[in-house]
Amino acid sequence: MDSKIFNAAVKLIFPVQVVFSFIVLLRGHNGPGGGFIGGLILAVSILLRALTSNKKKSQFFLRPKILMAIGLLCSLLAGLIGLAFNRPFLTGIWSEINFFGFIPSTVFLFDLGVYLLVTGMVLQVVQALEEEVEL
Amino acid sequence: MGFYFILGFILPILIPFIHKLGRSFSYSLISLYSLVFSGLCAKTLFLDGKYSIILLDYAWLPQWGLNLSLSANGYSLFFGFVISFVGSFIFLYSQSYFHKNRNEARFLIIMLFFMMSMLGIVFSNNLLLTFFFWELTGITSFLLIGYSHQLKISRENAKTALFVTGFGDAFFLIALVFIYINTKTFQIDSILTMGLENSKHLNLILGCLCMAAFTKSAQFPFHFWLPRAMVAPTPVSAFLHSATMVKAGVFLIILFFPLFKNEPLFLNILIGVGSVTAFLGAFISVYQKDLKRLLAFTTISSLGIIFVLIGQGTELGLIAALTYILTHAFYKSSLFLVVGSIDHSMKSRNLTELYLLRKILPLTSTVTFMAIFSMIGLPPTIGYLAKHLLYESTYNYSLVGLISISIANMLMVIAALKFLIPFFAKNKKTVPVFKDKSLLLWITPFVLAASGIIFGLMANSLTNLVVSRGYLGVTKELAKYKLTLWHKPDILFAIGVCVLILALIFYRYTVNLSPMSQHFIERAYKVYQLFLNSVLKFAKITIDKIQDGDYWKYILIIFISTIACLLPFVLRFKVNIPFNKEDIDFLDLACLILINSSCLLAIKVQSRLASVIAAGGIGLGVTLIFALYGAPDLALTQMMVEILTLVLLLIAIRRLPIFNAHMTTFKKYISLGVAATLASFLALISMQALSIKTDPKVSQFFAENSYLLAKGKNIVNVILVDFRGLDTLGEITVLCLAGLGVLSLLKIKKEKNGL
Numbered sequence: 001m002d003s004k005i006f007n008a009a010v011k012l013i014f015p016v017q018v019v020f021s022f023i024v025l026l027r028g029h030n031g032p033g034g035g036f037i038g039g040l041i042l043a044v045s046i047l048l049r050a051l052t053s054n055k056k057k058s059q060f061f062l063r064p065k066i067l068m069a070i071g072l073l074c075s076l077l078a079g080l081i082g083l084a085f086n087r088p089f090l091t092g093i094w095s096e097i098n099f100f101g102f103i104p105s106t107v108f109l110f111d112l113g114v115y116l117l118v119t120g121m122v123l124q125v126v127q128a129l130e131e132e133v134e135l
Numbered sequence: 136m137g138f139y140f141i142l143g144f145i146l147p148i149l150i151p152f153i154h155k156l157g158r159s160f161s162y163s164l165i166s167l168y169s170l171v172f173s174g175l176c177a178k179t180l181f182l183d184g185k186y187s188i189i190l191l192d193y194a195w196l197p198q199w200g201l202n203l204s205l206s207a208n209g210y211s212l213f214f215g216f217v218i219s220f221v222g223s224f225i226f227l228y229s230q231s232y233f234h235k236n237r238n239e240a241r242f243l244i245i246m247l248f249f250m251m252s253m254l255g256i257v258f259s260n261n262l263l264l265t266f267f268f269w270e271l272t273g274i275t276s277f278l279l280i281g282y283s284h285q286l287k288i289s290r291e292n293a294k295t296a297l298f299v300t301g302f303g304d305a306f307f308l309i310a311l312v313f314i315y316i317n318t319k320t321f322q323i324d325s326i327l328t329m330g331l332e333n334s335k336h337l338n339l340i341l342g343c344l345c346m347a348a349f350t351k352s353a354q355f356p357f358h359f360w361l362p363r364a365m366v367a368p369t370p371v372s373a374f375l376h377s378a379t380m381v382k383a384g385v386f387l388i389i390l391f392f393p394l395f396k397n398e399p400l401f402l403n404i405l406i407g408v409g410s411v412t413a414f415l416g417a418f419i420s421v422y423q424k425d426l427k428r429l430l431a432f433t434t435i436s437s438l439g440i441i442f443v444l445i446g447q448g449t450e451l452g453l454i455a456a457l458t459y460i461l462t463h464a465f466y467k468s469s470l471f472l473v474v475g476s477i478d479h480s481m482k483s484r485n486l487t488e489l490y491l492l493r494k495i496l497p498l499t500s501t502v503t504f505m506a507i508f509s510m511i512g513l514p515p516t517i518g519y520l521a522k523h524l525l526y527e528s529t530y531n532y533s534l535v536g537l538i539s540i541s542i543a544n545m546l547m548v549i550a551a552l553k554f555l556i557p558f559f560a561k562n563k564k565t566v567p568v569f570k571d572k573s574l575l576l577w578i579t580p581f582v583l584a585a586s587g588i589i590f591g592l593m594a595n596s597l598t599n600l601v602v603s604r605g606y607l608g609v610t611k612e613l614a615k616y617k618l619t620l621w622h623k624p625d626i627l628f629a630i631g632v633c634v635l636i637l638a639l640i641f642y643r644y645t646v647n648l649s650p651m652s653q654h655f656i657e658r659a660y661k662v663y664q665l666f667l668n669s670v671l672k673f674a675k676i677t678i679d680k681i682q683d684g685d686y687w688k689y690i691l692i693i694f695i696s697t698i699a700c701l702l703p704f705v706l707r708f709k710v711n712i713p714f715n716k717e718d719i720d721f722l723d724l725a726c727l728i729l730i731n732s733s734c735l736l737a738i739k740v741q742s743r744l745a746s747v748i749a750a751g752g753i754g755l756g757v758t759l760i761f762a763l764y765g766a767p768d769l770a771l772t773q774m775m776v777e778i779l780t781l782v783l784l785l786i787a788i789r790r791l792p793i794f795n796a797h798m799t800t801f802k803k804y805i806s807l808g809v810a811a812t813l814a815s816f817l818a819l820i821s822m823q824a825l826s827i828k829t830d831p832k833v834s835q836f837f838a839e840n841s842y843l844l845a846k847g848k849n850i851v852n853v854i855l856v857d858f859r860g861l862d863t864l865g866e867i868t869v870l871c872l873a874g875l876g877v878l879s880l881l882k883i884k885k886e887k888n889g890l
Contacts, residue, residue: 024771030848032767034855040775047782065878068871075864090860092845107845110856110863117867121874122779128881129786 007052017045025115026102035111039118046119047126064124071117078110136175137191137205140258143168143251147244154240161240162230165247169223172254176216179207180604187324187608190258199263200321206260210608213457213601214257214386217464221378221583222250228472228579229370232479242282246371249275253379257386262311262321269307269351269383273300276380280367292363295663299360303350307387310343327393337394341401344391345408352384352438355412359660362431369475372427376434377468382460385441392445392453392609402448409442410539417546421645426474426484426554430467433510433550436543437463443540444525447532450606454616455524457605458598461590462521466509469583470554473503476576477557489557498577500558505584509591510551512544512631517591517598520620526627541634548638549645556646594620687802694809701816708823722763730756743794747784751777768851 021041028034082091094105146168154161179188193203207215226246233239252275255268274297281293311321317334318326331337348354353361361381365372375381388395388405395401416436423429437459444456476499477492478484493500509518522544529537590598595618603614622628682689733752740746754777761770798806837850837858847853855863 028849028852029846029856032771032849034768034849034852036855037768037771037775040772040779044775044778044782047779051782065875068874072867072871075867079860079864090864092857092860094846103846105846107847107856107860110860111852114856114863114867117871121870124874125877126783126786128878129783 010048010052014045014049017048018042021045021115025111026108028111029107035114036118039115040122042115042119043122043126046123050126064120064127067120068117068124069120071113071115071120073113074116075110075113078106078113081106081109136179136207139172139175140190140205140251140254143172143247143254147247147251150244150247151240154243158239159230161243162226165243166223166226169219169226169250173216173219173223176207176212176219180209180212180216180601189260195264200261200315201263201267202261202322203264204260204322205255205258206324207258208608209604209606210389211257213605213608214382214460215254216601217378217461218250218253218257220586221464221468222374224579224582225370225374225468225472227575228373228475229368231573231575232368232370232475238282242279242368245275245278245282246374249279250374250379253383256383260323262314262323262326264321265323266304266307266311270304272380272383273297273304276300276364276375279371279375280364282368282371283366286366289366292360292366295660296360296364298667299357299663300350303347303357303384306343306350307347310340310347313340313343323390327391331394332397337398338400341391341395341398344387345401345404348384348388348442349408350384351387352381352442353412353435354384354408354439354442355415356659356662358412358416358435359663361435362428363660365425365427365431369427369471369478372431373468373471373475376431377471378464381434381438382464385438385445385456385460388442388445389453389456389609393611395445396448399448402446405442405446406536407446409439409444409446410536410543411439412436413439413443413543414539414546415439417543417550420550421546421553423550423553424485424487426477426486426557427471429486429550429554430470430474433547434463434467436547437467440525440540440543443536444528447528447536449528449532450610450614451524451528451531451616453609454602454606454614454618455521455528457602458517458524458618459521461598461601462509462517462587465583465587465590466506466516466518469502469506469580469587470510472576472580472583473499473506476580479576486553486556490560492558496577498581502577502581502584503555503558505588506580507551507555509584509587511548511635515588515591515620517587517594520591520594520598520618522631523622523627524618526630530627530630537630541630545634545638545641548635549642552638552642553645591620594618687798687806691805691809694813698809698813698816701820705816705819708819722759726756726759726763729759741794743788743791744785747781747788751781754780766851768849 021038024033024041025035025038026033028038079090081093083089085091085093087093090110092105092107094103094107097104146165150161150165153164187206187208190205190207191203192205195201195203226243229242229246233242249272252268252271256265256272259265259268277293277297280296281289283289284293313336314326314331315321317331317336317340318329320326320329331340334340350357361376364375367375395405413436416432416434416439420429420432420436423432441456441459441463444452444459446452474484477489477496480496480499481489481492483489505516509516512518512522525540525544526537529540590601599618602618603616606612606614730753733749733756737746737749737753740749754773758770758773758777761767761773837854841847841850841853845853845857847857
């Protein structure tokens with residue numbers, strides 16, 4: 001993309017967007033937000049970054065397929081941890097740590113999985129489409 | 136032993152990592168695993184006279200009657216021993232058979248999964264679980280047969296095997312359902328103790344079980360998949376077609392032997408199909424030039440003989456069948472492995488091309504002779520024992536049967552003799568020799584062939600014990616018959632000698648036969664192909680008719696059918712429009728105007744880009760509504776989705792042809808009419824929905840428990856990740872699959888363009 005303003009703006013906004021997406025993920029349990037929305041925000045931000053970069057193919061720091069796999073495994077693991085505590089699959093297990101109001105739990109792990117998977121999925125589709133366009 | 140069994144399912148997951156540590160290490164580890172398994176089976180078999188030991192009992196899905204229930208009795212231990220013992224040496228052999236290649240880990244994983252699912256069938260005490268493992272063998276064997284997936288013939292033949300056995304699996308499922316209807320349980324031991332004598336569906340159940348067994352065990356007319364499966368690497372063939380895959384059908388029938396025992400109709404079916412297959416398989420094998428195909432057809436024949444023995448429904452018949460299974464597993468696996476070694480050294484499997492193997496590969500030849508002795512049935516091998524039992528049992532059953540069995544046997548002996556041709560033939564053409572010095576290539580078949588001899592020599596003690604425990608496991612009665620290798624020369628011995636002499640006489644006429652009977656055996660395959668092709672043709676015709684690429688038509692059809700479905704409900708609505716002038720405020724109106732004007736714009740504009748942006752306007756309007764009416768999560772999601780859609784469409788637009796929105800007036804009016812009708816229907820439905828009172832208990836429950844149970848204040852999110860977490864897990868899995876689907880679809884297109 002040629003617009004200089006757009007390029008400069010995206011460069012500035014990108015880190016903010018990434019952090020913001022993570023905040024949305026974190027606050028999801030008590031306020032509007034969550035893994036799905038956070039993932040979409042992250043995907044959009046990476047997408048915008050990719051649109052501005054001059055590289056032919058948008059390069060991501062991780063292959064989207066791997067990202068999807070990690071996400072799915074995270075969610076699955078979150079479910080299995082419940083099993084390990086001799087409770088039904090996907091039972092939420094909460095730790096005792098309270099980190100400025102954030103309590104690590106399997107529920108968060110599950111949401112993190114959703115977050116990664118959604119990001120990976122969107123990037124995957126975009127990448128595939130872009131590659132097709134290149135032809 | 137139960138946990139050792141479970142370990143076998145964890146091991147395949149670890150193989151990629153183990154394999155990195157060292158090639159031979161992973162092969163040896165798996166081989167050791169199976170050897171220990173067979174040792175455990177043998178130990179339990181020898182020490183324990185009880186007929187059923189529970190290995191594992193875990194309620195997996197108790198609502199559906201699916202329990203992870205494994206139990207061992209003499210019979211399952213007998214089979215488990217054969218499978219894991221043969222498997223162990225085949226794993227060891229594969230190490231030398233496969234040259235270093237990057238697919239080895241894949242082979243090991245699938246092969247181990249296959250063996251475990253086979254053992255699962257054997258030890259399962261729950262019919263649903265058996266079916267689960269049964270399907271798993273089908274799928275893994277498909278992957279194994281199609282191991283060289285870059286070859287078209289390999290893929291085709293793997294598919295044939297999958298379809299034919301899958302066809303039988305459907306019958307197994309039917310049998311399973313009806314067994315459940317009659318006994319209200321899936322536990323196999325309860326089913327067998329209850330029996331099905333008084334059930335109305337007995338004939339249906341037994342018939343379906345027969346079909347399942349016949350397809351899996353390659354009985355006529357479903358035999359054609361087996362010789363085709365010879366495209367698999369030799370260790371796979373050796374495992375699948377000696378001790379496992381094809382024996383699954385036999386296993387099933389023997390498992391339900393107590394049900395079959397008193398049903399003369401089905402016993403006769405078993406005998407009929409078995410003898411036809413025994414004869415045909417042996418007959419065709421005589422014509423083969425390829426050593427591996429020759430073995431494949433004799434396998435079909437042997438399976439037929441086993442079915443005949445079961446079909447006799449007597450104690451002796453069953454004992455003979457069990458002995459035959461043991462015999463066949465040993466000699467057939469070692470012969471297959473020998474063929475692999477020959478192929479490895481001589482780069483040929485054609486018995487007219489090979490020569491003087493006796494001199495070139497002396498060790499391999501020794502093994503071959505040992506195994507062939509067992510196949511022909513010469514003392515002191517276990518083959519002699521099996522053949523003697525076969526004659527004895529059939530002699531007691533019927534004279535006609537004896538004659539047909541003898542003919543089949545004679546043909547099989549001829550096939551065995553033909554197998555020996557390359558070992559003695561004089562040099563005709565020179566074939567380059569790549570002598571492979573690997574010790575494993577002959578020592579593994581040697582152990583298997585030697586086991587055949589050991590089991591023959593120890594007929595009175597070892598074999599007798601193993602077989603009678605197997606018999607005990609099936610019928611829960613002690614076997615009265617005692618196995619013994621040395622018999623007084625009687626009429627049966629005479630028959631055996633006659634068969635051998637006749638085989639020697641007829642052998643010379645068969646030496647120069649070429650595989651001209653091809654068209655004759657291909658008949659069943661032709662029918663299968665015809666069926667498959669017509670299904671594909673039908674699918675193509677319907678797809679061409681329905682999906683002609685005219686999106687206008689698609690949408691029209693979808694809308695009209697929706698209208699048709701909704702019509703009966705909409706007509707019954709009693710709508711009272713909840714309209715109140717005071718309720719409308721400025722923001723609502725703004726949303727209304729934004730959405731509607733965007734809609735009009737999207738229709739009117741003459742460029743794709745503009746209409747995409749206009750559609751984005753609609754989305755923003757909807758987002759606004761969500762935000763206004765207290766659904767911030769939804770609003771956020773909607774906004775992100777809108778942005779993403781916009782970007783995706785922008786990327787896609789570059790590929791699309793020039794915008795051409797020209798529509799005939801007629802089409803325009805039809806579109807307008809249909810769209811207006813559907814829109815008004817939807818509006819009516821939304822209004823109706825307002826007047827329906829939902830049960831407040833559900834939302835109350837979530838509101839009350841969201842913080843107490845799940846420690847979250849955002850109810851939507853708590854529902855998503857906690858209360859209905861399983862749904863979300865399912866959804867993200869689907870999302871994942873959809874992403875991969877998009878990828879592969881685009882890839883196909885790319886490859887097509889690339890060509």
